[in-house]
Amino acid sequence: MKDGAVLEMRGICKFFPGVRALENVDFTLRQGEIHALMGENGAGKSTLIKVLTGVYPKDGGEVWLSDTPVHIKSPQDAQNKGIATVYQEITLCPNLTVAENMYIGRTKSPFTNWAKINRQADKLLDELGIPVSATEQLGNCSIAIQQMVAIARAVDMDCKVLILDEPTSSLDEQEVQKLFNLMRDLKAKGVGIIFVTHFLEQVYEVCDRITVLRDGKLVGEYIIEDLPRVQLVSKMLGKDFDDMAEIKSGSESENIDLNGTPVYQAINLTGTTGIKPFDFEIHKGEVNGFTGLLGSGRSESVRAIFGADRVTGGTVKIDGIPVKIRKPLDAMKHGISYLPEDRKLDGIVGDLSVRDNIILALQVMKGFFKPFSKAQAEAFADEYIKLLNIKTASQDTPIKSLSGGNQQKVILARWLLANPQYLILDEPTRGIDVGTKVEIQKLVLKLAAEGKSVTFISSEIDEMVRTCSRLIVMRDGKVVGELKGDDLNQNKIMATIAGGESK
Amino acid sequence: MKKFVKLLVSSALVAAMACGICACGGGTTPATQAPAPTDAPATEAPATEAPKTDALIKVGIINNDPNESGYRTANDRDMKATFTAENGYEASFFYSLKNEEQIAAAQKFIQDEVDYLLISAAGTSGWDGVLEQAQKAGIKVILFDRTIDADESLYEASIVSDMAKEGQQAVDWLASQGLSEYKIVHIQGVMGSSAQIGRSGALDEKVKAESNWSIVKQQTAEWSEETAQQIVQAVIDSGEKFNVIYAENDNMAKGAAAALDKANISHGVGKDVIIIGFDCNTWALEELLAGNWNYDGQCNPFQASYIDDIIKNGVKTKVVIMEEKGFDAKTITADDVKNYGI
């Protein structure tokens, strides 16, 4: 046992049908440290966490908690032993109040003094600087607040080990800072924190140590100072990092004829989702983007373009010809594809096979009475699995058992197969690994070079700067600016989003 | 596609609503078709006796749902045909298979100050309170079809069917056939219903008492012809021999006969298997007339004339047990079919 270790895992193995998800993985967490667990999608991070929290039984290896070997039977058991987890997806009950969510399953007596618990909860929330009342219904809070409540719940359980699985993916910058402060406080109190994230910057901002996994195997454990960013990435990918800088050449945008007829043009497009009427156009071969804070209306705008929500007014022209887009199928028939923001809720059809998920959109466009032959569907699926290098056991594997990045690739494959003229990608890189992020950005540029138009939305501004030649900036449901050329830089974008500078 | 869907939805809703409305009104329309029972005393109340200008006798009638069975349908039609304005009545009807709803309805009728309360109770208990209220309000109560657990002083009269008697009559008839051996397939109604208990009881006793009577199969088909058909089919498939089908209602007897037809087992007068049914549906009596069945026991649904007699001529006996007939295929006439078929 290493000095000061609160948790030690030795030789952990876990098997799934046809897959070794974990093979002889060691992991050590010391008291009062923030330890990043890094790896690409499918590297085994989530599996390791799930073994640790008793969601999956392990198929081999040992776990020690503060020098005592333990057997963790269930998530409840893990909780009792002082291992608290905050998952990427909110696992709380939206129809209960904040306080109820924080204390559910933890009160021992059958009679609960809710007034007292509400007071306790309010106090804790206040300490942590979470702006919510204990009696608020959780479902009414933003995703960020829900995440914070989940952390508050974990914190209040006096845990020794706190696992944060992608906690920041739906938080904005300010909220992330709040979370980091919270993590540092807990670290000072001696809590060991396992931090799983895809954001490299965040790792270097807050972590002490990094453990890297690849393909279910341990690559190594490093002190943060010893491992520069580029090396981390190359360890994760198992090769020298293909530098991101390569992505942007900047030359594509010059080929675009911005004076010609736009591929898609909207005038005064009005929806019911709280955005102001807006004008928008995109040209052949152009990549543009919507940016703004969470809730600024950037997703709502593209949903209106696709007819995903009810459209109440405005004119839409495809190649200069007025058309009516009232529902997604209209948009699809006019050559528009839309990769939705929430992959789990709006993107994947979980139980269906990878193949069915890939052909879905094209099949719907072809029509109810014209199903593809099995051979044809298999050929499509095969082509795109290869093309996008989707890691799946087979075409028949349910999409839900793929890792996040591969799920996203399947959805991308679905819309590429539909062969759109105009492709809308709403947060295609959220919650997926660095390697896939790069792949997707390259793909976007490649599509544009082939003459497709792409709208690309990402919370990571550097990704947008790299891929887009024009950015529409939104605030409070309104378009507040449009940036291109030399204006496309971090500072300028930030300033426009914040609205400090009028233009 | 969209238009088609809209059309589909709207027509479905319209159809459903139309059905709902008609179903509500439906109960009253068939009254005119009800056959008039002939053997009941003093049926016809001449219009002159109760002139329309005079105050009509107000009766509140609480019955079970007429959809429950053919018996109940016939009973309801009989009541509706008798308690008319021409006969000097102003009748209000309430139907429910739930005791508490019936009691609530009785209370409402008391408030409405009816002269007579006619009750066919869904359950036997819980009626004391409301009957006392009726007594205080000077409303006379007559029970029909079903009796209840309440003090006799609380009601004027009770007109009941004796299910055990029906069963006994049928079993006696069967015994009179003088077969050397009785191998019986006994198809029961819903277990625990008064008709099932009454009709099963007599047969069970006889089988116990006689050495040459045996039950090949005893099973409930819950009044359903198709279930009865399946049960008899199962017996046939198992290869067991039998020569009597004792089905506790006509529909189940019909299902049983269908199974026999499939297996080429002859049934009816002078044939291999004797078929016994109950309730005297018109079509069942026609089967008797054709010699395809052997016996059908009546469960007399025509209580209205008895009640009419009590209201107009006073109570003679407190508990009136109705006459029940049983028809033998050898003696049944076309007139019987017309008069007693329900």
Next chain:
Amino acid sequence: MTANEIKIKSGTSVKDILGKIVRNQLFIPLVALLLLILFNLVTDPGFFKIALEPNSDGNMVLSGNLITMIDYASELVILAIGMTLVTSASGGQDISVGATIAIAGSTVLRIVKTQSPDISGAKFAGIIIVSFLLCVVVSALFGAFNGALVAFFKIQPMVATLILFTAGRSIAAWINNNDNISITDKRFSYFGNFIPGISVPTPVFITILCLVIIAIVLKVTNLRLYSQSVGINASSSRLNGINPKVIKLLTFVILGICVAVCGFIKVSRTSSITYSVIANNIEMDAILAVALGGNNLGGGKFNLSASVLGAYVIQFLTTTLYKFKEIDSSSISAYKAVVVILLIIISSPFVRRWIDDMKNKREAAKKDLAMAAASADEALNNIESETGKESV
């Protein structure tokens, strides 16, 4: 297909094949069916005996336990088809099918009863066709009513269909003025029994016809993909251009048509109807058939063959229980319940997963590492060389 995948495929052993069979959705209902047959065979050695004998019309017909069971399972099998589709798309069940069968049957009798038994064959055929078509239309409309409540008003299927569950039998009685009908025309009973000159019960043919039709429908339309997709993730389906409301409505209409066929067979079997008990509790049996087939009652993926097999298991069980003299009338439902509970437990996702887990553990320990770990080397290379390849 990656190289690794091929390696594993070629290494398939007998054990893998066994494992595949065990994991197949048809496995459990099939085992249940075999167990029931075995049980019958032990208690009655002549169980498989099938005879060809004349019936009372002098028609040579097949008879025997198996024939009886398959014959009487017809309605349940046909219902299971529709119920499976409704379950898949709407994630709930229609509990009104028993009551709507009463409506369908009553509609048929309403037309047929008006005809005298001595009309000519051609005219009689016309009457039958008219009555059947009308019954299909009526049932489809009631199906659409249920479907509209579910799809457009977003009422839980069980609650939505509760309306017709309650009112259906009254409507059925009202259609025929509450008459206790008995059709004397022998020809009407052909559809529930035997057609002269044919030795196999007609309902068996009707069932096969229905199965063929649904197989064709699933083949030439995207019904399977759409209803599964809607059942799994309606929001996602909508964004892919599917109209989930229409699909839900459609499945209820299909179930309505199945109900019409069932109602027709039922009233033809005995040429009569008892409104209050016709097809009594058949909705429960149909739902059980779907569950027994290992289908998720919460919607999504479905396996129609498994449901059909489940329906046969249920009917075999019912008929088996009727065969036993020792089983008391009042306790027959209890016996049935016990067996059903056992069957449902072994076909539950929980037990299936448990069986899977046991298998996996053993397999994984032996087998070489897996396909999913296609190396990261390929990852970036492929994308560069192949992106932008277009389809269709």
